[in-house]
Amino acid sequence: STKEMTYRPAFHFAPPQNWTNDPNGLVFYNDQYHIFYQYNPEGDTWGHMSWGHATSKDMMKWEHQPVALQDYPNGNGTSTMFFSGTAVVDKNNTSGFGKKDGEIPLVAIYTAHIDSSGTGISQSQSLAYSLDGKQFTRYDKNPLIDLHTRDFRDPKVFWQEQSKQWIMIVAKPLDFKVQLYASPDLKSWSLLSEFGDKFGDKSKIWECPDIFELPVENEPGTTKWVITVSGGHPQQNGNLGMQYFIGNFDGKTFTPDILQYPLYLDYGKDFYAGIIFNNLPDNDKRKIMIGWENSWEYAATTPSKGFRGQMSVPRELSIYKNENSEYRIKSFPVREVTSYRGQLLATQNSVAVTGSKLLNSISGSMLDIEFIIKKSSAEQAGIKLLKHGENQTLVYYNKIDNTLKIDRTKSGNVGFGPKFPSIESVPMPDTNDDIAIRILVDRNNIEVFANGGKQVMTDLVFPLSEKVSYELFSTEVATTFKNINIWEMKTSME
Ligand code: FRU
Structure with missing residues (x-):
């Protein structure tokens, strides 16, 4: 294995x-x-x-x-x-x-x-x-x-x-x-x-x-x-x-x-x-x-x-x-990226999540993920990517400092450079608006585009396995995720 x-x-x-x-x-x-x-x-x-x-x-x-x-x-x-x-x-x-x-x-x-x-x-x-x-x-x-x-x-x-x-x-x-x-x-x-x-x-x-x-x-x-x-x-x-x-x-x-x-x-x-x-x-x-x-x-x-x-x-x-x-x-x-979308693996209008919710139709490590986060009073609400045992990469909205974050501190192999394990933050506008998220996952890298590209983060990750799962999560209280669409991505490079 x-x-x-x-x-x-x-x-x-x-x-x-x-x-x-x-x-x-x-x-x-x-x-x-x-x-x-x-x-x-x-x-x-x-x-x-x-x-x-x-x-x-x-x-x-x-x-x-x-x-x-x-x-x-x-x-x-x-x-x-x-x-x-x-x-x-x-x-x-x-x-x-x-x-x-x-x-x-x-x-x-x-x-x-x-x-x-x-x-x-x-x-x-x-x-x-x-x-x-x-x-x-x-x-x-x-x-x-x-x-x-x-x-x-x-x-x-x-x-x-x-x-x-x-x-x-x-x-x-x-x-x-x-x-x-x-x-x-x-x-x-x-x-x-x-x-x-x-x-x-x-x-x-x-x-x-x-x-x-x-x-x-x-x-x-x-x-x-x-x-x-x-x-x-x-x-x-x-x-x-x-x-x-x-x-x-x-x-x-x-x-x-x-x-x-x-x-x-x-x-x-x-x-x-x-x-x-x-x-x-x-x-x-x-x-x-x-x-x-x-x-x-x-x-x-x-x-x-x-x-x-x-x-x-x-x-x-x-x-x-x-x-x-x-x-x-x-x-x-x-x-042109959209042309490499394969099968639509999940589609859901709305789901309220408290704690973690497994996205059970989703596996694999080549995905195009879209959803909307409706702001709640949860301190953190988002998605766990490339999850394998204790290892995962988090992308979430952090209410405390009004930022969107990638946390790759437990993303898998993080020990090859002292600057690698890190949490990235991008400031979000000071409004109550929903946050539209798009995430491209491609085996060793994650590109996050919020609100049509107004906030962007790109991080490499080195997961330890290809057997991975995905979860939505919301801490303390429920957060509603809307317009969830997740596609498998096709290979464009040999
Ligand atoms: C940037 C850079 C450039 C230079 C090149 C050399 O990453 O340092 O300034 O032309 O790499 O490989």
């Missing part, structure tokens, strides 16, 4: 073997979604950073491709690694890399991380292009931008229609800053402005920035610009997460709205280095982010077998005005 747990997710992207961290170069090109990712071709810990590659028709079922950009020796004792970056579709061939008529280059812009044992590390922004979406050629005049510094990385590029130029955002991690550059041809870049330093979370260095524009969902006619960066976490204590800024970008300068910063995208411990896709169908209207589901605090020792590291499901971002008239971001699984 003790089948070895590999902890390979079934509908989340993971590399066929070996190590991954950040998603890179998310782009739609030649009728396919492409994911590139920080990859170690030689092992299951960080090293030899290269860009792995996979393609998909729906962002869920990925076909693995050969490594796109592989680390290489420079011949003088130094080597170059491919750190995180972006991929753009150069439709108008501004770069001139397209040679034949109508040939559209896919241009990857990455950080060249050069380790010269002795003289130290340098990071600069460089380029490689592809004419078939598979094989890349490095530009012979790299680097594009070199500040002759060690920490300068993670370029993200997009085409800005208004100013008719390419815009790059790139991090100066140790300065808690991002820089914005512009280019007519992806090759020559000029500095536009800098942002940061005075604003936001500075408990950790800033990495993997992104910038994009979104309409405000409940304020027709308004659009806002957003900058996201990876760095400190809302429950600090050395943890990692992603913060964001909302404001305006005039083609030169990003001006943040006066809001209570820092603001965070996800309150779990395992959502980092997220970037959005470029060039999506439908005029790039959807802004879809994939993040790395892991934390540098314990990524090297997670107990998965045969691979290490994986991505979140794709999440669509939107902006809304909250009950205090402040702009906020929400993020929710893309509709």
Whole structure:
């Protein structure tokens, strides 16, 4: 009965073997979604950073491709690694890399991380292009931008229609800053402005920035610009997460709205280095982010077998005005996730629970769970997931401090890193409203989206068995759970 747990997710992207961290170069090109990712071709810990590659028709079922950009020796004792970056579709061939008529280059812009044992590390922004979406050629005049510094990385590029130029955002991690550059041809870049330093979370260095524009969902006619960066976490204590800024970008300068910063995208411990896709169908209207589901605090020792590291499901971002008239971001699984729902295992309009109630038709560890919590005077009300003996992961509303929580302190194997056993909390709005919950469970990870994605938490878990059960619970007094729907999820990855 003790089948070895590999902890390979079934509908989340993971590399066929070996190590991954950040998603890179998310782009739609030649009728396919492409994911590139920080990859170690030689092992299951960080090293030899290269860009792995996979393609998909729906962002869920990925076909693995050969490594796109592989680390290489420079011949003088130094080597170059491919750190995180972006991929753009150069439709108008501004770069001139397209040679034949109508040939559209896919241009990857990455950080060249050069380790010269002795003289130290340098990071600069460089380029490689592809004419078939598979094989890349490095530009012979790299680097594009070199500040002759060690920490300068993670370029993200997009085409800005208004100013008719390419815009790059790139991090100066140790300065808690991002820089914005512009280019007519992806090759020559000029500095536009800098942002940061005075604003936001500075408990950790800033990495993997992104910038994009979104309409405000409940304020027709308004659009806002957003900058996201990876760095400190809302429950600090050395943890990692992603913060964001909302404001305006005039083609030169990003001006943040006066809001209570820092603001965070996800309150779990395992959502980092997220970037959005470029060039999506439908005029790039959807802004879809994939993040790395892991934390540098314990990524090297997670107990998965045969691979290490994986991505979140794709999440669509939107902006809304909250009950205090402040702009906020929400993020929710893309509709493509719903296509992988299998059998509806449970459906119930309403049930009052005092203590615990076993969901007897539910087993297995790939589920899409929806329900509504009607607030009661119970101190805690929610669901026990992946329950096996004493082990379980809790997701619940905590009345005392008005938060939604994930408790993974008893989730199974928690002993591989001191920061792993933890309870995450996301503050809830100060209203009496019901709480709509959606939870994706996929073997080794849990993604919680409350109220359509206004509150989000992502956590890895390593249960000790596949024989698991599920229970609703409410402490002291009864809580009513409404609109319960639980689907089995199908496998999208081999
Ligand atoms: C973020 C990061 C990036 C860097 C990459 C290296 O997780 O540190 O800043 O480009 O990982 O693998």
